[in-house]
Amino acid sequence: MHLCQVAPYVTYPPRMGGDHRTHGLVKEFPVEGDTVVRYCQGGSPAMYKSLDLRRRVQITDGYEERRHLHPLHEVIKAPMLLGYPNLLASHALRLASDGLDEMLADADVVLAREPWQTPYILDHTTEETPVVFSSHNVETERFGDIHQPLFDEHVEARVDTLERRSVEESDAIICTSDRDARVYREQYDPGGPIIVAPNGTYESALREHRPNSDGAIQVRERYDIPSTATVCLFMGSNYKPNVEAAEATVDVARRMQGAQPQVHFLIMGSVGNALDESSLPEHVTTTGYVEANFEAHFDAADIALNPMLSGGGTNIKLIDYFARSLPVISTPFGVRGIAVEEDRHLCVAEIDDFPNAIKRLRDDPVRRENIGENARKLAADQYTWEAASRKVRDRIYELFGPF
Template structure:
């Protein structure tokens, strides 16, 4: 994956918290396999309105289409247009937003604006303070620059800050950050997320506190010359004046050391001149800053509505509690008053009293410092990088919806359904994940969906929105369960994390805790696979449950486990419990439904068939002629056959058949995509086979729009093949075994070319011999059938009707 972190470079240049974040992101992304990241910074002067509009224009013109993912955090970088653009907002131009003076927070003078002779739509959007999102940002900037630099331009419109400047920036931000331009919205803190006009109305906004790039932060014994330490830019918003006044009232004997520089420095020195305990240290290097934290007994940090405040995190990482005030914003999100720090009222008397209490209680301060360290240790680069990339696949893009609110005990407006699984939905890159995302995204029209899923991640337990009405709570696998899974895998010779989770749900207490919390307000629960059922039982909050079977799990694992029949019988035991105690069961095909009834005597249990599907509206259909044109542009000289598969036994068997066919088909090129590539011996690969591995959704879409044939030589397994729906919806000519096409509704020689007797090479010859009309007819027929019956929206509607039948009336 190619990632661009795009950012403004301040003029004149300074290094601040934003730069530290970008450098840290760059380091973290580039240390990951399969990821290459670049930090792209453009000079962005903003000393006057003309410069600011010019900076917006620069980013609006920037073409980063050669990257797979673009991440911006600060104005005006989010003006870049890219189909996979994430905004991780630090702040907007605050002087024109949340700290804007009241007399400027009004529309600009209409008569003065009229003298600019702007296009009517642009003028109306500026005066109204809303709308205009359909305008082109680069053209808006060009038009404004031309109008404002004419000799007759009203000079009052150039005031910066000013009412017109505010209207211009708000309009440009509305255009740049509108849904459709940005795929994923996030903020560095709840404080930022909750600011007015910082995000489009109704959009889901994630919050993730980022780590610090400062090194050398670790707990240390308090030295003899310990004092009170703070660090910040010496500007009004940091309220160092309040801290000086409070310290002078406190009577504390510990010295107050203030690091930093800025325009308020002389005034602050004069304010502190009568107290020899206050020391100004100037700007410190990173190493000096780390040592200064270590010399601190505690760290006061009292800004007004700070975006986040890395000083808080850095002090806590050193085991030093932070003293802040109730209106400081970001710092209050990390500090729990009296537990790992102190939150005082924002006045000199209250703050001074808090300083006095902390200075007089070294034992209490040390205890808070230890808890502060524990809290801060969860915020680290590996977890942050996991989160950054967790929604990197455009297939998982969520439309705008109300931001998640604080939990309420009352029942939600829609009935809540809790889904438990042993792997996360994001990133949405494989069959099971695609099914979970597609199916429950549309079930959310009738239900409030809450996933509670395990993940093998270093990131702490967290919740993230997947789509409107769908939230996934991710619980990290514990070292204990990881070890139990490893022991099981050594015995079986194949991955067994799911079976280990079914055998040892108590090994992940947070999983059970999260289930209890969600089930209390739920009407129904769902086991997506049977392996979460023991955890559902152990949670101890009984709710009717559905078994949403992706496969007949016993049959699937019996084939995988081979001679280890005992393990397959364990799977059968868990699946039997899950199915027999379910109020309803869903299967991916009629064959699977019949097999489940036969295995588990489900004659009295309602069973619905919900085949695998695809998002038809979001899947571009590429006709044969366009495929040829794309291939010519990209230098493709021969027909290309594509096979997609996850690391799964039946997919490995199919991939090996692809290698055999490739060796017999030297005139064709082949590409194998997905985690199945990791199971294939590289030496066994013929020269005309490319191993793509796991790719993101953008690259996957590219290959689906370039290949000529979609291969599905699957001979075993359970469930149905999502790859078949993806091939047909995209316009590939499908070659499939009869087994691979089961449950799809597709017919050989009407919708696909059949693979008979494992002769994939022969089927490819037959496909290549088809004339253009016959080729196009097969593709069109398959696409029409999938659109009619395999669209996730329609499948989700059927699922909602089925699940609703089990609600209490």
């Protein structure tokens, strides 16, 4: 099979949750002998920062990313900085597509990430070429709470139009959970079968927690974290629901100021860039985007936090915590769409009760270890990108093969 995947911006190497899903869902196709070529409509901030202006990236044998770095594609993303969806992506492709039509014509199957580019893809593929809509969130939910001047109703209506067409006119849909599949069936009239492929982690990330590793010790020393402090980790990119969760983490930290034994809060990733550093308590550290010693930051933590209050889809960060055997405290919203048992795989608490939940875990190391181990086993059994990719590939062959 020759698969053409279409993404709204550069994906590889994956840095944010959406990038990991885009890459993870096709990761095993080349392993099984298929070919994957990904069209990326414009670059990413990380790519430009690193001055990586390559137009083609060979990821592995049979797996290539092609990047259309056109100024138009960068301009239309500007509203996303204000929290708006990428509503103009399909229109921009009609003006600048740089070989996408040829890629669509050569494909046995087209996989479209999110609804923003899907209208163009549906209009430029033949009836013989299946189009699979790959959903990362129920976008009408994700953007349903936009409160920007003048554009509320217009944005919501446009998101609904794009998502409706993507769900109803595609030949199959991939979504992150049974819950999202149910919402699509209730809200729209799906044009094809729905494949549930949950968010996950990479098999290579599954491991035991190593709090006494050299890397963990170095991380604590780097951020001047006392060796006796209990470290609570929150990880995220600079994305509105993550910023909201990071601000909630800081509020929890303020309520625990002066707690003994000491609790230190480590906010990892670009989400920290959205916080006012001058107003943070001394026992809160932001790291910015982490590339070096990434795994050591997990080892330096004792507890992982998932204080999510909004957003769509399922939380990839939750599975990343599980993979590293970290015990997690999550809001009920943060565990949506993931088959967990409370007090076995994680602790669930409303955000107001996070301080008490942290204290209970801090004071019970045996419970922390048991929850972390159970969570890692759950991730290994049900939530890896490799397993999701194989499932998607098998279903595409069942539905549309042979190729």
